Amino acid sequence: MTDVTEQNYPPGKHPSLPPPRNMTGWHVWIWKNFFGSITNTVLTFLSIFLIWQIVPGALDFLVFDSVVNAGSRAECREIADGACWAVIVERFEQSIFAFYPEEERWRVILAFILLFPTVGILLFDGFPARAKLMKFTIAYPFIAGWLIVGGWGLEPVSTDKFGGVMLTLIIGVTGITLSLPIGILLALGRISKLPAMRIVCVAFIEFIRGVPLITLLFVASTMLNYFLPPGVQFDLLLRVLIMVTLFASAYMAEVIRGGLQAIPKGQYEAADAMGLKYWQSMRLIILPQALKISIPGIVNTFIGLYKDTTLVIIIGLLDVLGIMKTALADPKWNGLPEEVYIYTAIFFFVSCFAMSRYSLYLEKKLHTGHKR
Amino acid sequence: MSEAAIDTSGMKVTDEVVIEIQHMHKWYGEFHVLKNVNLTVNRGERIVICGPSGSGKSTMIRCINRLEEHQQGHILVDGIELTNDLKNIDAIRREVGMVFQHFNLFPHLTVLENCTLAPIWVRQTPKKDAEEQAMHFLSKVKIPDQAHKYPGQLSGGQQQRVAIARSLCMNPRIMLFDEPTSALDPEMISEVLDTMIELAQEGMTMLCVTHEMGFARKVANRVIFMDGGEIIEQNEPEEFFTNPQSERTKLFLSQILNH
Numbered sequence: 001m002t003d004v005t006e007q008n009y010p011p012g013k014h015p016s017l018p019p020p021r022n023m024t025g026w027h028v029w030i031w032k033n034f035f036g037s038i039t040n041t042v043l044t045f046l047s048i049f050l051i052w053q054i055v056p057g058a059l060d061f062l063v064f065d066s067v068v069n070a071g072s073r074a075e076c077r078e079i080a081d082g083a084c085w086a087v088i089v090e091r092f093e094q095s096i097f098a099f100y101p102e103e104e105r106w107r108v109i110l111a112f113i114l115l116f117p118t119v120g121i122l123l124f125d126g127f128p129a130r131a132k133l134m135k136f137t138i139a140y141p142f143i144a145g146w147l148i149v150g151g152w153g154l155e156p157v158s159t160d161k162f163g164g165v166m167l168t169l170i171i172g173v174t175g176i177t178l179s180l181p182i183g184i185l186l187a188l189g190r191i192s193k194l195p196a197m198r199i200v201c202v203a204f205i206e207f208i209r210g211v212p213l214i215t216l217l218f219v220a221s222t223m224l225n226y227f228l229p230p231g232v233q234f235d236l237l238l239r240v241l242i243m244v245t246l247f248a249s250a251y252m253a254e255v256i257r258g259g260l261q262a263i264p265k266g267q268y269e270a271a272d273a274m275g276l277k278y279w280q281s282m283r284l285i286i287l288p289q290a291l292k293i294s295i296p297g298i299v300n301t302f303i304g305l306y307k308d309t310t311l312v313i314i315i316g317l318l319d320v321l322g323i324m325k326t327a328l329a330d331p332k333w334n335g336l337p338e339e340v341y342i343y344t345a346i347f348f349f350v351s352c353f354a355m356s357r358y359s360l361y362l363e364k365k366l367h368t369g370h371k372r
Numbered sequence: 373m374s375e376a377a378i379d380t381s382g383m384k385v386t387d388e389v390v391i392e393i394q395h396m397h398k399w400y401g402e403f404h405v406l407k408n409v410n411l412t413v414n415r416g417e418r419i420v421i422c423g424p425s426g427s428g429k430s431t432m433i434r435c436i437n438r439l440e441e442h443q444q445g446h447i448l449v450d451g452i453e454l455t456n457d458l459k460n461i462d463a464i465r466r467e468v469g470m471v472f473q474h475f476n477l478f479p480h481l482t483v484l485e486n487c488t489l490a491p492i493w494v495r496q497t498p499k500k501d502a503e504e505q506a507m508h509f510l511s512k513v514k515i516p517d518q519a520h521k522y523p524g525q526l527s528g529g530q531q532q533r534v535a536i537a538r539s540l541c542m543n544p545r546i547m548l549f550d551e552p553t554s555a556l557d558p559e560m561i562s563e564v565l566d567t568m569i570e571l572a573q574e575g576m577t578m579l580c581v582t583h584e585m586g587f588a589r590k591v592a593n594r595v596i597f598m599d600g601g602e603i604i605e606q607n608e609p610e611e612f613f614t615n616p617q618s619e620r621t622k623l624f625l626s627q628i629l630n631h
Contacts, residue, residue: 264476267478269472269476270472270476272437272438273437273439273470274465274489274538274542275462275466275490275494275542276490280493284489285478285489368479368480368522368524
């Protein structure tokens with residue numbers, strides 16, 4: 001707009017020119033985003049003011065005035081008046097293993113370490129020798145279950161000793177891995193041409209979605225015993241796992257149904273016209289596309305489920321939040337809710353943020369050019 | 373598409389009947405879409421079906437591979453009757469290729485994967501053979517260099533040619549075209565029509581719903597005019613265009629030709 005140096009080119013010979021210099025560069029970006037308009041400028045200064053107000057105090061409390069080595073809250077207060085991380089240091093192992101017998105904890109650690117290659121094989125298609133290692137991912141749940149619960153040569157550990165991070169991960173990972181396939185089947189059932197199939201799936205989804213998870217957990221902890229034949233003992237943790245999985249599956253089904261409905265009819269028709277059978281066209285054509293569209297919703301459900309695991313506290317299971325709350329009741333550490341809740345929050349945030357980043361990575365990877 | 377006459381030596385109509393439609397009726401709810409359709413197609417025929425929108429022409433060819441169900445009458449393809457029997461439907465779909473108005477390529481698969489999918493899963497062709505064959509047909513539609521791209525990266529004309537190659541990979545005995553050029557930009561229509569002409573020259577049996585009258589004149593051995601769910605008139609292209617019999621056909625032709 002400043003220097004109009006209109007050069008003349010013969011028709012059809014105009015070259016592509018670089019954009020004017022004041023259109024690109026970091027200083028332009030800063031100017032546009034922070035001071036582009038009066039509102040932006042006001043908001044920028046307001047934000048700087050707030051950061052200046054909050055951050056120094058927060059850093060003092062969390063880092064500079066915090067205490068890591070101390071035996072009790074009183075000792076903490078003598079040293080400095082910032083956060084008393086000593087409570088976390090002392091309770092750290094308990095926050096992970098809860099009441100799991102100390103001499104057997106290596107089994108949980110091993111199961112946890114094995115979780116990483118399993119997840120890596122499943123989630124990243126660049127993993128070396130992925131196709132061969134897929135068998136291991138199928139075996140993993142059984143290996144981990146055996147390691148944690150015991151039996152067959154290992155000291156059995158009763159599930160009421162479970163708790164903390166370990167319990168959160170057990171419920172979260174089980175719920176997440178099972179709710180996806182069950183949700184897919186429910187979603188396909190709900191849009192099926194067979195009326196009986198449709199009615200069963202709709203009834204299941206609507207019932208489970210219409211009831212709060214806490215109610216289902218109560219059912220799991222108390223009422224299920226009435227439905228089972230007398231004498232049949234059904235592990236409480238197992239019942240909770242089933243309920244959490246069913247709950248998440250119902251939500252998952254609706255998320256995936258949304259994805260299925262976004263697939264144009266032409267995709268189904270092309271698959272049909274080529275002679276693919278129902279399950280083939282679902283597996284090869286429809287689901288890959290529908291799941292891709294549903295990734296944000298699926299991960300949303302996963303994160304929701306993962307955080308909902310804290311609700312098991314209501315039926316007496318102590319997940320990571322529950323076990324840390326017991327620290328608050330300890331006279332030695334009484335009165336340190338901030339430290340305990342910040343620790344729990346960080347744990348959940350790290351897990352959920354990782355899931356969220358993975359979903360973005362996956363969306364980017366599966367992007368195949370523009371939609372028609 | 374050049375205006376010159378094309379080599380018709382490969383286009384031979386045989387006596388063998390490949391599609392037989394007898395007294396076929398179809399309803400959408402209360403709406404009577406197809407009324408007493410009768411049609412016999414011999415091997416090697418190139419039939420162009422035209423008519424105003426809503427006349428049932430697409431519905432009719434979609435009945436031939438059971439994308440639509442008919443409620444009365446009989447449809448026999450290659451001697452197999454279309455019934456609710458899934459075995460018959462599968463058998464017919466293996467022999468009938470279809471090209472859609474909106475291409476309906478699978479956007480999450482590469483061009484090559486689009487072409488090998490059905491041969492691998494429906495015909496159990498080994499992957500390597502399926503890929504070789506796919507490359508053969510992609511060369512035929514003149515886009516072998518795009519094999520590893522995704523459909524979303526191609527132009528409309530290229531996508532439709534991929535769709536044709538994808539159908540050919542199943543070695544169909546009959547090809548159905550449902551308005552294959554209607555969704556294309558004008559400059560891309562001829563590349564698709566050229567591909568279809570080549571196919572006709574090799575003796576493929578083709579049923580084509582289209583309003584490309586130049587294509588009909590050059591390639592078709594029969595033009596069918598449909599209106600209101602009925603076949604109003606059918607004739608050789610020259611006769612059909614120069615000497616239409618019914619008033620309805622005359623009106624339709626005057627509308628699409630004189631503008």
